[in-house]
Amino acid sequence: MDAAQETLGMMAEETLDPRDWADVQALSHRIVDDAVAHLRDVRERPVWQEMPGEVRAFFTAPLPRSPSPLADVYAEVARNVMPYPMGNIHPRFWSWYMGSSNLAGALGDFLAAIQGSNLGGGNHAAGLMDSQVVNWCKQMLGFPASAGGTLVSGGSMANIIGLTVARNAKAGIDVREHGVAAIEKPLRFYGSDQIHSCHRKAMEALGLGNRALRRIPTDAGLRIDIAALRAAIAEDRAAGFKPACVIGTAGTVNTGAIDDLQALAKLAHEEDLWFHVDGCIGALIAIAPDNAHRVAGIEWADSVALDPHKWLHAPFEVGCALVRDAVAHRKTFAVTPEFLESTPRGLASGEWLHDYGLQTTRGFRALKVWMALKEHGSDKFGRLIDQNIAQAGYFAGLIEAEPELELAASPTINIVCFRYQPGLAGEALKALNTEIMLRLQEEGIAALSDTTVHGQHWLRVAITNHRTRREDLDLLVHETMRLGREIAAQGAASS
Numbered sequence: 324m325d326a327a328q329e330t331l332g333m334m335a336e337e338t339l340d341p342r343d344w345a346d347v348q349a350l351s352h353r354i355v356d357d358a359v360a361h362l363r364d365v366r367e368r369p370v371w372q373e374m375p376g377e378v379r380a381f382f383t384a385p386l387p388r389s390p391s392p393l394a395d396v397y398a399e400v401a402r403n404v405m406p407y408p409m410g411n412i413h414p415r416f417w418s419w420y421m422g423s424s425n426l427a428g429a430l431g432d433f434l435a436a437i438q439g440s441n442l443g444g445g446n447h448a449a450g451l452m453d454s455q456v457v458n459w460c461k462q463m464l465g466f467p468a469s470a471g472g473t474l475v476s477g478g479s480m481a482n483i484i485g486l487t488v489a490r491n492a493k494a495g496i497d498v499r500e501h502g503v504a505a506i507e508k509p510l511r512f513y514g515s516d517q518i519h520s521c522h523r524k525a526m527e528a529l530g531l532g533n534r535a536l537r538r539i540p541t542d543a544g545l546r547i548d549i550a551a552l553r554a555a556i557a558e559d560r561a562a563g564f565k566p567a568c569v570i571g572t573a574g575t576v577n578t579g580a581i582d583d584l585q586a587l588a589k590l591a592h593e594e595d596l597w598f599h600v601d602g603c604i605g606a607l608i609a610i611a612p613d614n615a616h617r618v619a620g621i622e623w624a625d626s627v628a629l630d631p632h633k634w635l636h637a638p639f640e641v642g643c644a645l646v647r648d649a650v651a652h653r654k655t656f657a658v659t660p661e662f663l664e665s666t667p668r669g670l671a672s673g674e675w676l677h678d679y680g681l682q683t684t685r686g687f688r689a690l691k692v693w694m695a696l697k698e699h700g701s702d703k704f705g706r707l708i709d710q711n712i713a714q715a716g717y718f719a720g721l722i723e724a725e726p727e728l729e730l731a732a733s734p735t736i737n738i739v740c741f742r743y744q745p746g747l748a749g750e751a752l753k754a755l756n757t758e759i760m761l762r763l764q765e766e767g768i769a770a771l772s773d774t775t776v777h778g779q780h781w782l783r784v785a786i787t788n789h790r791t792r793r794e795d796l797d798l799l800v801h802e803t804m805r806l807g808r809e810i811a812a813q814g815a816a817s818s
Contacts, residue, residue: 341393350394361405362412362426365790369767371410378403414790415769415799420576420604420738422636423788427698431691432638442474442685444663446673449687453676456689456696460629460643463610463701464602465622471649473679474688477642478603478630479521484644484680485626486512486525486568488655489597492648493567499655503530511559512536514570515547517577519601522570544735545580545776547571549590556594568597573618574605577774577783578731579715579738581605584620591625600624603642605736607634610705614712617736631692634708636789641688644680653678711737711786718784718796727804731781740774740781743807753780755814759806768802769795 341347381403411421440449457472466472475481491498494506510531514522516538526536537559539552556566571587572580584600591598600606600621606629608618621627626646631637646652657678659665666672677683696704715734722728722741731740742756756773760782763769774783784799 347393350397354397357401357405358429359426362424362429365413368406368413369410370413370415370770371764372407372767373765374407378407410770412788412790413770414788414792415795416788417784417786417791417799418770418772420633420785420787422630422633422639423790424638425636425695425699425789427694428636428638428691431694435687435690438687438690440687442687442689443677443683444673444675445670447670449689450673450676452693453685453687453689454674456631456692457643457645459692459696459701460631461645464606464627464629464645465609466627466645466647469649471646471652471679473644473652473676474685475642475644475680475682476640477632478519478601478628479524479642480681481603481628481630481642481644482519482521482599482601483525483528485599485628485646486522486570487529488626488646488648488652489568489599490529490531491655492651493565493597495565506565508563508565510535510567511556511564512568512570513539513552513555513566513596514601515539515541515545515572515575515582517541517545517575517580518570518572519576519603522601541580544732545575545578547582547587549583549586552587553590553594556596566594566596568599569594571598571600571620571624573600573602573608573621574736574738576604577738577776578740579604579734579736579785581617581735584618585623586620588620588623597625598623600627602627603630603633606630607704608708608712608736610701611708611712612705613709614736615705633787634711635692635695635704636707637688637692637695641692656680707789708737711788711791714786714791714793714796715739715784717793718786718799721796721800725800725804727807728800731776731779737786739784739786740776741784742781743803745807745811755807755810756780756782758810759803762806762810763799763802769799 410416412423438449440447442449442453444450453474457474461468461470461472473484475484490510493510496505512526512535514536518538522536523533526533537555539555540548542548552569559566569587569591571582571584573584574581588598602621605618606621606627608614609621626644629643631641631643632639663675676685715737718739719730719734722730727743727745729742729744743759747755760771760773763771772783774781
């Protein structure tokens with residue numbers, strides 16, 4: 324034994340496991356009790372509240388170099404983190420299109436962290452469950468069992484997965500070997516002028532550039548204009564470009580508009596284009612009995628992006644990319660380094676899930692989705708989607724009944740754009756409604772966002788919360804009217 328080994332032998336070896344498991348168990352029970360109360364009483368708390376200065380200062384503390392008791396650590400979290408959430412699990416959070424979590428999913432996230440598996444692949448239960456959840460997503464959207472798919476961080480990454488396969492499939496060369504510079508004719512991708520910003524990022528990340536994504540005008544319902552799309556494809560071919568992919572949107576961010584997916588699928592087939600659907604908002608309407616017809620044709624797509632952390636209410640984060648051609652999917656991403664070669668038996672005999680995306684290290688995202696689907700069943704999630712869409716129709720009716728409120732358009736699904744209108748126009752109207760939005764947030768009443776529709780400013784309500792009730796929407800109308808009148812009166816008094 325050399326001197327270094329002898330010194331190590333005399334030192335107490337360390338671990339991150341607790342010395343007293345009983346103390347940790349007691350604290351863990353308390354944390355679970357607090358967590359259940361946090362969800363149980365969410366309606367009684369403000370949707371959002373500004374952090375006081377002392378809380379903000381807490382997050383500037385330097386790196387801790389010495390230990391603290393776990394109970395003290397949790398006390399700091401309970402005091403400085405838990406009371407100041409973004410608010411998206413609250414029933415009156417309607418700012419952006421987000422899911423609202425659920426208890427089974429939260430427990431799944433906890434158990435996934437305890438189990439600690441890396442989902443890059445291998446022969447273990449978490450890997451099989453990952454594949455099972457992907458297969459369940461295929462079933463919900465009507466995709467064939469033979470299709471490929473992978474769980475990812477969210478919708479942006481799910482779209483990048485689908486569009487990367489599209490690029491490689493339509494490039495006409497081996498892009499992985501030779502790069503995009505070797506593509507003979509510049510590729511063109513097409514989407515509506517309402518397309519999500521993540522598609523621009525995808526074009527940039529894929530080396531094609533923003534100009535490779537041609538935005539097609541929309542009709543009065545803000546759906547992609549099929550005739551304009553067909554004309555753009557012909558124009559690009561004549562100019563020496565190679566039309567490669569059309570991106571259909573199943574639920575735009577601004578208004579929830581859904582492109583005619585059946586018409587797009589037909590056009591893509593006729594023009595030999597890849598048909599990708601950004602279904603991060605609305606793909607799962609496919610399981611909603613009253614509204615599934617709105618996304619008819621999604622099952623014909625070559626690839627689809629969807630978000631279980633939206634209308635399946637999984638805790639953040641989990642997205643899913645489905646690709647009809649599983650061979651093309653794997654061919655786009657698979658790399659087999661010498662340290663990850665498969666074996667006929669043992670741990671390395673399972674499928675390498677990293678062959679279907681960009682991450683080698685992958686978290687165990689599937690368990691939170693699996694547990695919630697097992698507890699509630701997909702039928703209930705479908706009914707909850709219908710419920711949110713019906714609530715949007717109810718809210719639109721409330722707006723139309725109030726002379727001082729104005730509706731941008733009848734909602735397609737669950738997104739409603741409206742504003743308080745006391746007879747103003749232009750920047751004055753925008754400033755008034757922006758102030759209403761900010762005061763609703765600051766008073767903890769509701770969280771709304773705003774957007775631009777047909778060149779005009781509107782408040783935007785995205786109802787995607789399983790806790791929302793119609794009485795919450797009644798309250799929103801009442802408080803919007805109250806604040807609108809107060810702000811208008813203050814403006815008149817100061818002028």
